[in-house]
Amino acid sequence: MxxxxxxxxxxxxxxxxxxxxxxxxxxxxxxxxxxxxxxxxxxxxxxxxxxxxxxxxxxxxxxxxxxxxxxxxxxxxxxxxxxxxxxxxxxxxxxxxxxxxxxxxxxxxxxxxxxxxxxxxxxxxxxxxxxxxxxxxxxxxxxxxxxxxxxxxxxxxxxxxxxxxxxxxxxxxxxxxxxxxxxxxxxxxxxxxxxxxxxxxxxxxxxxxxxxxxxxxxxxxxxxxxxxxxxxxxxxxxxxxxxxxxxxxxxxxxxxxxxxxxxxxxAPVPRPLARLRGTLEELLADPRHTVHERSWVQATLTDAVRPLQAMDRLRRRFPHTLVLGFEPVGARPVGVPAARVSGRSDHAIALEFVEQLRGAPATEAESALLLTAVDACCEDPDVDVLLSGTVDG
Known part of the structure; x- marks a missing residue:
């Protein structure tokens, strides 16, 4: 049988x-x-x-x-x-x-x-x-x-x-x-x-x-x-x-x-899998990775500083990139940074968070965006109590 x-x-x-x-x-x-x-x-x-x-x-x-x-x-x-x-x-x-x-x-x-x-x-x-x-x-x-x-x-x-x-x-x-x-x-x-x-x-x-x-x-x-x-x-x-x-x-x-x-x-392999590791520029330029251009890709970037728009840039060469991770070479593993908050503005705390997590300070444009976001989340001291819904009518 x-x-x-x-x-x-x-x-x-x-x-x-x-x-x-x-x-x-x-x-x-x-x-x-x-x-x-x-x-x-x-x-x-x-x-x-x-x-x-x-x-x-x-x-x-x-x-x-x-x-x-x-x-x-x-x-x-x-x-x-x-x-x-x-x-x-x-x-x-x-x-x-x-x-x-x-x-x-x-x-x-x-x-x-x-x-x-x-x-x-x-x-x-x-x-x-x-x-x-x-x-x-x-x-x-x-x-x-x-x-x-x-x-x-x-x-x-x-x-x-x-x-x-x-x-x-x-x-x-x-x-x-x-x-x-x-x-x-x-x-x-x-x-x-x-x-x-x-x-x-x-x-x-x-x-x-x-x-x-x-x-x-x-x-x-x-x-x-x-x-x-x-x-x-x-x-x-x-x-x-x-x-x-x-x-x-x-x-x-x-x-x-x-x-x-x-x-x-x-069994047939409709789409192969690839696990790639290296700096963003290495992954984008290395001819050895040509075979993976139609694969589902898990990429781990080892850049010392997280590259901007990394996923978008990877997908130009590897359109089926699904997972992106960051493991900077030589960097110590970090969790969520613990910032000193007493006596500091929310904007300063956010900037320190970005720098500790990414390994590089925020750009001027990013700093401005963070300031706008912080201001949007803060309580408005000038709000009219009568319009806030706390008073009937």
Missing amino acids: RILHTSDWHLGRSFHREGMLGHQAAYVDHLLAVVEEEHVDLVVVAGDVYDRALPHVDAVRLADEALARLAGSRAKVVLTSGNHDSAQRLGFSSRLIDAAGVHIRTDAAGVGTPILLEDDHGTVAVYGLPYLDPDAVREPWGLPVRSHEAALTAAMGRVRADLATRAGARSVVLAHAFVAGAPDQVRPSDSERDISVGGVSLVPTSVFDGVDYAALGHLHGRHTLTESVRYSGSPLAYSFSEATQVKGSWLVDLGAHGLDSATFVE
Whole structure:
């Protein structure tokens, strides 16, 4: 059986206020092409189909189109809910949709009930584990502690109990959690929502021992934790911390005795990401940055003094600059300056604030603008009390 493992679509998500629905639609086109070209039998989507519990109508429309196209393809589909999804909304009409070969699993109570598929070597039992909130399952499942490890261990106990009744069946499990053999084995990205409970979110890979393949979701970078336990990562980059990640999905072959191979299939990159650092003039003049002129750019300027109109000037060369930061070389980190206010004018305090924060005094034009702003905010001592609304009539 040939399986395509994907996760964390986050349909409807924006990237620093830039809409990504068109890029997500391009990924769906790529996914369908891989299904046909690689003769995929099963597509598994390990959670976070949407970016929010109440997705925008355009995101729902794209999800509907994606699932309809997959239902009409050669592949079966098993899809689970993630921590960003509303399990009830995503799972609506799932029992009816099963008949189309699209199996949506969002109910924790059904974790021990597999979707049974057949290939030349017999039965493959596919267990779709939705995101398991420890607070939601602790009481009904009688968990000894409140943790992700306890919740997934209990779920896998139900999986193993069912699998023990299916002699010779191979197994695939979908799960949405922070799984690692050691705390430093994987590095989360900035776009992943924290799911820790009591400061603990890590689940050991040993929870999935004995499973032929564990298709994981939640982390946005691809990771091979063991040969049979893998993250596909998100199909698109959702933060600049993912700029160096290669996005895509795992093409997994199950043979007669379990996992035969897993090959990573790269996804298209509609717009690459770049993190640039240097003085403004260096970034504007360096020919090495020509390759980034169509990229989404995060720029960090190292000028000793903040350049004027830095964003406007950067966007003339890099039109898709989204984030601009300042880290002057050799400057000590500063917070909000603490100015001496006693006996000084508001204008003088504002000028000192600008100089301390920027590293250079305000220009004459800026000083005049600040004076106008300060005067506009000050109480007018000549206001007529009778016109201020304090006297009736």
